[in-house]
Amino acid sequence: MTSPLDEVRCAVLPGDGIVGRWPGGLIVVVGGPVLLDRFFDGIDASGLEPLVERARTIDWAGKGGGYLAVIDRMDGLAVEGGGDCDLVLRDRRLSAADAPAAVADPSLIEAVLDRRRTVPTVGSDLPVALDGALGLERGLVPGAGVRLISTWRAPSLPTPAIAEPPSPPIAPPTKAHAIVTEQPSLPDGTQIDASVRSARTFEVFTITEPLENEPAPLPMVSESFGRATEEPAELRQQVVVQGIMCPNDHFNHPRSRICVTCGTSTDEASLELVRGFRPILGYLVLDDGTSYQLNQNYIIGRLAIADEGFVPISLDDDGISRRHARIELHGWDVALIDGDSMNGTRYQTPDSELWSEATAGRPVVLQPGSRVDLGGRRTFTFEAVYRIDAQ
Amino acid sequence: MRRSMTRIADYEFLEELGEGNYGVFWRARPPARLGLTAPYVAVKVLHHRSHQQGYDRMANELRVYHAAASPHLVQIYDAGHEDGTIFYASEFSETGSLAQAANSLTRSVKLRCIADIARGAHALHEVGLAHRDVKLSNMMLFDGTAKLGDLGLAQILNPGQQSTGMGSVGSLAHLAPETIRGEKAGRASDVFALGVSLHSLLCGASVFPGLDGLSLRDAFVFMLQPTTVIHPSLSESEARLVAACVAVDSADRPSTADEFARKVELLASAVESVDGQTS
Numbered sequence: 058m059t060s061p062l063d064e065v066r067c068a069v070l071p072g073d074g075i076v077g078r079w080p081g082g083l084i085v086v087v088g089g090p091v092l093l094d095r096f097f098d099g100i101d102a103s104g105l106e107p108l109v110e111r112a113r114t115i116d117w118a119g120k121g122g123g124y125l126a127v128i129d130r131m132d133g134l135a136v137e138g139g140g141d142c143d144l145v146l147r148d149r150r151l152s153a154a155d156a157p158a159a160v161a162d163p164s165l166i167e168a169v170l171d172r173r174r175t176v177p178t179v180g181s182d183l184p185v186a187l188d189g190a191l192g193l194e195r196g197l198v199p200g201a202g203v204r205l206i207s208t209w210r211a212p213s214l215p216t217p218a219i220a221e222p223p224s225p226p227i228a229p230p231t232k233a234h235a236i237v238t239e240q241p242s243l244p245d246g247t248q249i250d251a252s253v254r255s256a257r258t259f260e261v262f263t264i265t266e267p268l269e270n271e272p273a274p275l276p277m278v279s280e281s282f283g284r285a286t287e288e289p290a291e292l293r294q295q296v297v298v299q300g301i302m303c304p305n306d307h308f309n310h311p312r313s314r315i316c317v318t319c320g321t322s323t324d325e326a327s328l329e330l331v332r333g334f335r336p337i338l339g340y341l342v343l344d345d346g347t348s349y350q351l352n353q354n355y356i357i358g359r360l361a362i363a364d365e366g367f368v369p370i371s372l373d374d375d376g377i378s379r380r381h382a383r384i385e386l387h388g389w390d391v392a393l394i395d396g397d398s399m400n401g402t403r404y405q406t407p408d409s410e411l412w413s414e415a416t417a418g419r420p421v422v423l424q425p426g427s428r429v430d431l432g433g434r435r436t437f438t439f440e441a442v443y444r445i446d447a448q
Numbered sequence: 449m450r451r452s453m454t455r456i457a458d459y460e461f462l463e464e465l466g467e468g469n470y471g472v473f474w475r476a477r478p479p480a481r482l483g484l485t486a487p488y489v490a491v492k493v494l495h496h497r498s499h500q501q502g503y504d505r506m507a508n509e510l511r512v513y514h515a516a517a518s519p520h521l522v523q524i525y526d527a528g529h530e531d532g533t534i535f536y537a538s539e540f541s542e543t544g545s546l547a548q549a550a551n552s553l554t555r556s557v558k559l560r561c562i563a564d565i566a567r568g569a570h571a572l573h574e575v576g577l578a579h580r581d582v583k584l585s586n587m588m589l590f591d592g593t594a595k596l597g598d599l600g601l602a603q604i605l606n607p608g609q610q611s612t613g614m615g616s617v618g619s620l621a622h623l624a625p626e627t628i629r630g631e632k633a634g635r636a637s638d639v640f641a642l643g644v645s646l647h648s649l650l651c652g653a654s655v656f657p658g659l660d661g662l663s664l665r666d667a668f669v670f671m672l673q674p675t676t677v678i679h680p681s682l683s684e685s686e687a688r689l690v691a692a693c694v695a696v697d698s699a700d701r702p703s704t705a706d707e708f709a710r711k712v713e714l715l716a717s718a719v720e721s722v723d724g725q726t727s
């Protein structure tokens with residue numbers, strides 16, 4: 058009934074990574090916080106199976122991480138792994154790729170650990186291992202590997218002790234935390250198996266940390282009203298365009314019928330073109346109702362990140378490419394550019410039923426009210442603030 | 449999936465307090481590592497995952513918010529992310545927000561509360577932050593005083609984002625015209641929102657009833673030159689203050705949130721002296 062693996066003592070080595078142990082199996086996943094964040098993204102970490110399944114789906118090559126799992130299969134211990142995690146047997150150390158698919162007996166295994174780590178010697182490197190402070194019996198904790206100590210015979214584990222959340226020596230150097238929680242045991246004292254515990258990783262930052270820059274008060278309202286002042290250069294573009302002045306001297310689109318700032322009709326405005334800073338052109342209104350101001354360029358994509366001169370609009374959808382499309386402001390025009398997306402970008406002008414395909418890399422000027430479809434997954438509309446006469 | 453959340457990081461959720469434009473608030477038990485004596489905290493879990501840049505900007509904002517250290521700001525204890533989902537923990541109010549408590553407060557308490565809130569906003573302005581989301585549901589009531597909380601982080605996480613679509617167009621009533629034109633939020637745009645909040649706290653009605661039922665696009669255009677309708681139940685001096693706050697030209701508004709607070713306190717004293725005479 059009880060696996061021989063459960064009789065082994067597991068000492069966790071401090072470092073970047075995660076060590077999980079449940080009855081009949083254990084897993085070590087090593088790698089930096091970013092890799093681990095991705096590994097744990099959306100996973101149910103309450104048992105061994107989901108962790109092993111996730112580990113299998115990852116291509117570990119060249120990522121500086123890896124995993125190795127040892128699972129009791131009744132006829133012996135199955136071993137599987139990939140990437141930078143090693144299996145240390147009594148007589149040799151093997152990379153995950155070279156590890157045998159099975160090992161007869163847990164007493165043959167000395168350690169499972171990060172390729173970059175040396176095997177600690179019990180007693181000197183692991184002075185506290187034998188009194189249990191570093192012992193993992195069940196659950197998930199941070200660590201760069203485990204040292205298996207099979208000489209120490211644990212009593213069988215009908216009511217396993219709670220795996221303590223590791224205290225200072227074990228916490229990895231980053232601010233990542235791992236917590237192990239337990240559901241209440243049943244009234245008769247027996248424990249629910251598999252999903253007894255769930256473990257998660259999280260990170261907090263210190264809110265009281267001293268500020269990098271001494272905070273400075275916000276500017277007072279001044280004569281500069283109407284002009285965008287001291288905008289961070291990376292967020293706003295101060296672009297000079299030609300337009301007309303309304304009777305109250307507000308700068309407007311050359312064909313605008315009413316002033317955007319004061320609402321006055323521009324009929325009596327001087328039709329002389331003057332130069333001024335481009336005001337906001339309007340909004341992109343997404344199908345979920347979010348809206349973005351058109352006073353800067355955007356890059357739209359799955360988990361998009363900022364590109365030089367482009368502010369990201371990040372959409373969490375597998376059908377959308379990383380750099381699916383861009384919105385560029387050209388003078389008074391709003392242009393759509395497909396970024397060679399996998400599933401394409403289409404657009405529809407307000408007075409037409411027809412959808413046209415955007416050719417990758419070729420800007421299309423959007424008319425106010427135009428709809429745009431990203432890979433058949435998400436749509437948005439360009440809404441202008443100015444009202445202009447049809448051309 | 450979210451509904452089944454029972455915790456984030458080492459916070460245990462006890463009850464959902466409500467959902468807003470960009471996240472959900474939970475009443476939660478604080479972890480021991482914070483060393484708090486309070487039994488509960490309010491934890492906000494943001495809907496949208498962020499990228500590293502947005503997260504770093506948010507961390508900086510919250511640190512500056514903390515540095516403002518005003519008794520009129522809801523205290524933030526802790527912030528971070530779990531698997532990319534961002535959260536922060538703040539002081540919990542048993543009595544909820546001014547939006548929820550409005551009916552149970554006297555006019556004078558309402559005015560004193562709005563003055564407190566304005567002092568909190570002013571403290572933020574003095575450390576260089578605009579609140580960006582001043583409205584009744586973000587003003588928490590504590591034992592007769594009010595504290596401004598729930599700093600607007602949407603634009604920090606997603607630069608350029610103007611509305612999040614979860615709320616009704618009615619919430620656009622708090623957006624100052626210059627913000628809609630693309631200017632950065634600042635003292636004047638928070639003062640605008642303070643005026644809008646003061647009006648709805650005093651009479652329960654919006655100062656911009658014309659917004660009702662408009663499409664998002666039309667609502668933006670409306671708010672560029674909003675038509676103000678001040679409720680007849682406001683006194684003449686209350687009406688004057690609200691009208692000044694919602695002026696399209698930011699130079700016509702009280703120049704700081706502190707100046708607004710002083711004016712509101714005068715209104716409160718006026719109400720209190722009348723009450724004193726009649727009773």
Ligand SMILES: Nc1ncnc2c1ncn2[C@@H]1O[C@H](COP(=O)(O)OP(=O)(O)OP(=O)(O)O)[C@@H](O)[C@H]1O
Pocket residue numbers: 465466467468469470471472473490522538539540541542544545548581585586588597598
């Ligand atoms: N510190 C707190 N203590 C008690 N209740 C709170 C606290 N913070 C928020 N709440 C309550 O949680 C609910 C949801 O708040 P949330 O901020 O998500 O929505 P909102 O304020 O309507 O919109 P927004 O997202 O624009 O702030 C509100 O009813 C609010 O009163």
Ligand SMILES: [Mg+2]
Pocket residue numbers: 468585586598
């Ligand atoms: Mg709120």
Ligand SMILES: [Zn+2]
Pocket residue numbers: 303304305306307316317318319320321
């Ligand atoms: Zn004008």
